[in-house]
Amino acid sequence: MRRFAGSRVREQARPGWPGACRLLAGAILAACIAWPASSETLSGKARVVDGDTFAVAGQRVRLHGIDAPETRQTCSRDGRRWACGRAATKAMRRLVGRDPVRCEVRDRDRYGRAVAACYAAGRDLQQQLVRQGLALAYRRYSTRYVADEDAARAEGLGLWSGEFVEPWRWRREAKARRRAASPRPQRQAIPGTGNCAIKGNISRNGRIYHMPGAEHYDRTRIDASKGERWFCSEAEARAAGWRRARR
Numbered sequence: 001m002r003r004f005a006g007s008r009v010r011e012q013a014r015p016g017w018p019g020a021c022r023l024l025a026g027a028i029l030a031a032c033i034a035w036p037a038s039s040e041t042l043s044g045k046a047r048v049v050d051g052d053t054f055a056v057a058g059q060r061v062r063l064h065g066i067d068a069p070e071t072r073q074t075c076s077r078d079g080r081r082w083a084c085g086r087a088a089t090k091a092m093r094r095l096v097g098r099d100p101v102r103c104e105v106r107d108r109d110r111y112g113r114a115v116a117a118c119y120a121a122g123r124d125l126q127q128q129l130v131r132q133g134l135a136l137a138y139r140r141y142s143t144r145y146v147a148d149e150d151a152a153r154a155e156g157l158g159l160w161s162g163e164f165v166e167p168w169r170w171r172r173e174a175k176a177r178r179r180a181a182s183p184r185p186q187r188q189a190i191p192g193t194g195n196c197a198i199k200g201n202i203s204r205n206g207r208i209y210h211m212p213g214a215e216h217y218d219r220t221r222i223d224a225s226k227g228e229r230w231f232c233s234e235a236e237a238r239a240a241g242w243r244r245a246r247r
Helices: 002-013 016-034 084-096 125-131 146-155 167-181 234-239
Strands: 041-044 046-050 053-056 059-063 075-077 080-082 101-108 114-120 198-203 206-210 229-231
Touching: 041 053, 046 084, 053 101, 084 125, 114 125, 125 146, 198 234, 229 234
Parallel strands: 059 114
Antiparallel strands: 041 101, 046 053, 053 059, 075 080, 101 114, 198 206, 198 229
């Protein structure tokens, strides 16, 4: 057994070229994994946009690893609504104060914002806001602040003093409400297609619509700047105040 073990040690000590290459490749891979995704740093005076968004050095920065209530978001406590979104913004402004911030960029989001971990006066700003109960650990992207969230929840701080909707869910529901409330855009006519091919013309004879195949259809031109338009059906044209051409 000892002889086998010693032989194995000697083999490891002198791996030869294939073994050396494998070791070198492993070391390079480990170094690449350990190396940060971005070495970009933004520093200077920060303008706090909301609880998890800054403007620093001319760039919009989304704080990494946390999600704070949106500015217009409200929560409930003791049966009353309170402006938890504005409270998160005010708390972050107090944390930053007049100190310059240093933001270590980790990524860029789909809006082009820098996603960064930001610090001021030696304080981890993300951690401080979560610990006050005014932001949540954004587990989808990081678990760094889960322990701070758990501590705030145990003490009933901030959001945890009542009921609230998670910011990511609040945004999704607000977007759905906006879509439901906004009227569907009017379908635009596409000349030359079977749909919306009725020409609504304005002349000295009034508002007249021309059906495909009518006598003057081909030579009628639609000028939207004059209020002329295309219609998708005769019912739509008549409802808008147009009458059918006699020829």
